[in-house]
Structures are given as structure tokens and as C-alpha cells.
């Protein structure tokens with residue numbers, strides 16, 4: 001019998017993160033449902049366990065170094081290792097402003113979650129991922145972080161430039177490549193996933209895809225085989241333009 005993989009998903013109490021947690025649990029993982037609210041995490045984990053899936057809530061606010069360190073200590077005490085880290089927690093804080101109108105404070109809060117929060121999580125969990133036979137890190141990026149799409153003036157993504165959000169996801173893609181290069185000679189693989197435009201609270205449920213569809217690429221990247229890619233950007237259909 002093969003050992004169950006231990007997978008931690010941040011921001012798994014709702015939206016795409018909740019569906020990534022479900023998808024990984026359905027695939028046979030023990031899922032650690034990351035949430036910054038203890039109660040929201042407990043309720044989300046209960047939805048999975050009610051369906052016979054293996055899930056436990058873990059409180060983690062990715063902007064809080066002590067919270068992240070506490071979560072890492074808890075994973076170490078409970079499991080001694082981590083096989084997959086899905087950095088799903090993210091924020092979109094600007095609404096229809098042009099780049100020149102976005103306050104620095106919005107940029108700061110966006111980067112604290114979308115970029116620094118991911119780095120904080122990776123650094124805290126890396127010792128546990130190194131103990132895995134097949135560590136996987138997945139960063140939830142966005143097509144809005146793709147230079148290939150946003151720099152194309154004919155593309156719809158160029159028409160509504162979101163300074164903080166888009167640049168945070170471009171930076172996140174650079175974070176993915178940086179860690180993939182550092183870890184290239186280890187079993188750990190690091191990739192970015194684009195879920196596509198999904199109906200969640202982040203966009204007022206305006207997306208055209210379901211959160212479950214949005215979870216497909218991330219679940220696949222979190223369970224890649226040993227000969228799978230690292231340092232890439234993928235959506236459900238395969239490689240995504242940078």
C-alpha cells in the first residue's frame with residue numbers, strides 16, 4: 001500500500017482553495033485545510049469529512065509570520081513531513097482604478113498576501129517538504145500575471161490593468177521560477193497554476209468557470225509524477241504563456 005500524501009492548501013475555506021482541498025482529498029490525500037479563521041477552517045474541513053474524505057483544519061494567516069511558524073510546527077508534530085503545499089490564498093483589492101490611481105497601501109496589502117505570504121509559506125514549509133519523497137509546491141497565479149497576455153494591446157487583459165493584482169501575480173511567477181531553480185536537483189517541483197476566470201467571492205461571482213474547474217490544474221500540479229515538470233506555468237489545458 002502506498003502512503004497517503006499530506007497536502008496543505010492555504011485559503012481553503014472557500015472558493016477555488018476549497019475545491020483544491022476537495023480534489024486532493026478525493027485523489028486520496030490527507031488534506032490540511034488552511035484558513036485564517038479557525039471557525040471557517042473547521043467548517044470547511046467538516047464539509048469534506050462529512051463526505052468521507054480525510055481533512056483537518058489548520059489555522060494559518062499567510063501575512064503573519066508567527067501564525068505561519070505555528071502551522072509549520074503543527075504539521076511537523078502531526079505528520080513529520082509535507083508532500084504538497086498549495087499556495088492558494090490571494091486577494092484582489094482594487095476595483096476598476098487605473099494604475100496611477102492605486103494607493104500604495106493597496107499595493108502593500110496585495111503583495112503581503114499574494115507574494116510575501118507565498119514566500120513566507122514556502123520558507124516555513126520547505127524543511128518539511130524536503131522530508132517528502134516527492135514534494136510539490138503549487139502557486140495560484142493568474143492569466144492577469146502573464147506578460148504575454150497583458151502586454152498584447154489587443155488582448156482583453158490589457159484593457160483593464162490592475163496594477164497591484166496583476167503585478168503581484170507576475171512577481172509570483174518569478175517566485176515560482178526562483179524556487180524551482182533552487183530546488184532543481186531535489187525531488188521538489190515548483191509550478192504556477194492559472195485556474196481561469198472562476199465565479200468566487202474575489203470577483204463578485206462574475207467568473208464563467210466553477211471553482212471546481214479552477215481547481216483542476218492545481219490538483220494536477222500538486223500530484224505530479226517524478227518525471228513531471230518544474231518551473232512552469234500551467235492551466236487546465238497545459239502550458240500557459242508567461
Ligand SMILES: NC(=O)c1ccc[n+]([C@@H]2O[C@H](COP(=O)([O-])OP(=O)(O)OC[C@H]3O[C@@H](n4cnc5c(N)ncnc54)[C@H](OP(=O)(O)O)[C@@H]3O)[C@@H](O)[C@H]2O)c1
Pocket residue numbers: 010011012013014015016017035036037040060061062063087088089090091113117140141142143194195196197198199200201202203207
Ligand atoms: N477567481 C478567479 O477567477 C481567479 C482567477 C485567477 C486566479 N485566481 C487566484 O486563485 C486563488 C483563489 O482565489 P478565489 O477566487 O478562490 O478567491 P476567494 O474566494 O476570494 O478566496 C480567497 C481565499 O484566500 C484567503 N485569504 C486571503 N487573505 C489571506 C491571508 N492573509 N491568509 C490566509 N488566507 C487568506 C481567504 O480567506 P478569508 O475567507 O479568511 O478571507 C479565502 O479563503 C487566489 O490566489 C486568486 O488570486 C482566482
